[in-house]
Amino acid sequence: MTASTPLTTPDGRYIVVRGRLWRCTNPALPERERQDWVQRLMRARRAVAQARRASDPQAEREARDEVDEAKRALGERGPVWWTDGAPDFTQRKVENTPYAAWYRDLATPSE
Known part of the structure; x- marks a missing residue:
C-alpha cells in the first residue's frame, strides 16, 4: 500500500481515514x-x-x-449500494464496528 492508496476494508465497502470508516464508491458504476x-x-x-x-x-x-x-x-452517501442488508458504518471509528478485529490485526505483526 502506498501513501496514495487508501486502506480498504476486506469487503471493499469502506476506506479508513484517521481511524474512521468512509464509504467507497459503488463498484457497479x-x-x-x-x-x-x-x-x-x-x-x-x-x-x-x-x-x-x-x-x-x-x-x-x-x-x-x-x-x-x-x-x-x-x-458514498445516501442509500448503501450493497444488497445484503448489512448496516452502514460510515464515519464510525473502526474500533466500534465489526471491522475492529481486522483493523487491530493489521497493526499486529504476524509471527
Whole structure:
C-alpha cells in the first residue's frame, strides 16, 4: 500500500481515514459514469474552497449541495449500494464496528 492508496476494508465497502470508516464508491458504476461524477465532485470541492475564500455563504451552500449530489451519485452517501442488508458504518471509528478485529490485526505483526 502506498501513501496514495487508501486502506480498504476486506469487503471493499469502506476506506479508513484517521481511524474512521468512509464509504467507497459503488463498484457497479460504469467507469465513464464514475469518472464524470468524480470530475464534478472535484469541481464542486474547488468551488466550496473558492466560496469560502470569498466569504460568500450562498455560493458555498450551492457548491456544498453539488458535492452532496456527486457523492450520492457515486454511492458514498445516501442509500448503501450493497444488497445484503448489512448496516452502514460510515464515519464510525473502526474500533466500534465489526471491522475492529481486522483493523487491530493489521497493526499486529504476524509471527
